[in-house]
Amino acid sequence: MKILVTNEDGIFSPGVEAMIETLQHFGEVFVVCPDQDSSAVNPYNSMRQPVRVKEMHHFPGVAGAWSLNGSPADCVKLGVEVLLPDRPDFLFSGINFGPNLGRDIYYSGTMTAAVEASLYNIPAVFVSLNSRSPHNVNYSKIKTLFYQVAEVLLQHKTKSVSLLNVNLPNIDKREFKGIQVLPMDMSVSRYRFVGMHDPHGEMYYWQKDQLQELEPFHPSSDYPLLKEGYITVSPIELRPHFKRRQEQVERWFKSMETNTTD
Template structure:
């Protein structure tokens, strides 16, 4: 397959390097990633300033690579519209440094890059790896991404499908299996730490996930050391309430 690989951690991130290294063993790959860290930027796009594109060389990577001064969604747009030579079969976004489970998918630049592909009617896979402080490893997640692509090769799900893959921080031997599951509902307790510098007073924000009951979702299964795979879509319509709202306004 011809793959476009993007991310939100930037062109120099370990995750995208490991992912491309694995995927290009089997597939044709082009890399388009932000020139710096763009985590948690959601589905933002650049409209008020020019987007700068630079060809770059990733050491040990044979695939063509470009950095752009834009967001993850911009990367997919420009990759599909300008930089890929011919039809792209699938967009792969990641490997993100940190999970994208539960309601975190709303804020995720990694997932948003995959969503942008779906808007273009190109199927996509978002890949995220659990980390713990400075402890991070991406080889297992890259292998699972390749496995999922091989599964989809002969059984496509549709042009506007986004699959969200999350991998726990453990050895490949410790992983209990792959679970196809729903998105969980997560909430956080936020702490605000004040600081003052020459620019003025500001706050650093840290969030701690609240406890939740076991509901067989991506949050729960990651804790049980399963790799999770969740189908997503950009249609945010609440179909359960569609008729009720229609009756109210009629």
């Protein structure tokens, strides 16, 4: 089993180190991560700047590790196409600090790395921790929780579910209540623009993390369960096949062709 690991918090993040140490129980681990925290930059591929790669010797026992001055998606693309000797069997992206919630997952570098892997038909999982800071985190307990998820997913490795979002609670093992598989509540938006004035009185806007101020959720949605002590696992489908919708749109254009010939 060849496993590729990446993240968006940078190669020196304690979250990615915890992920790597856990996944080494299951197979040969390769690491390709940004050389710094890329949470606040473009998570997509770098098209107008060169990407520089540095081999790293930071993680004992891995099959290979590299850092680069690019995005998480760059890490996956360069890893698959250039750096790894063979295509990996699985990608894990994370462990990111701060839960991946609602429609804001589409801004997440942790997710874009997984999406990039899915374009190569590589099953991918992006993992986040319900803590906004790497401080005051007991990583041995987090590794125990993540191990349970990784064990199940790697035993049932399949391309039929290409993308999974996993949120881990930041709790002691005795507080752990189980694993819930459920859709994400896509009505949630964690980041919102707020208006401020600069010293000259001009208005500008900044995206504010409103995690602590979010409106009450439905009790059976993913975030309340995460706060209660559950691991939440959500399949993400980016390439659905809506046959009925396709046929409907085809009728629109056939109708246009008919009207044109008349």
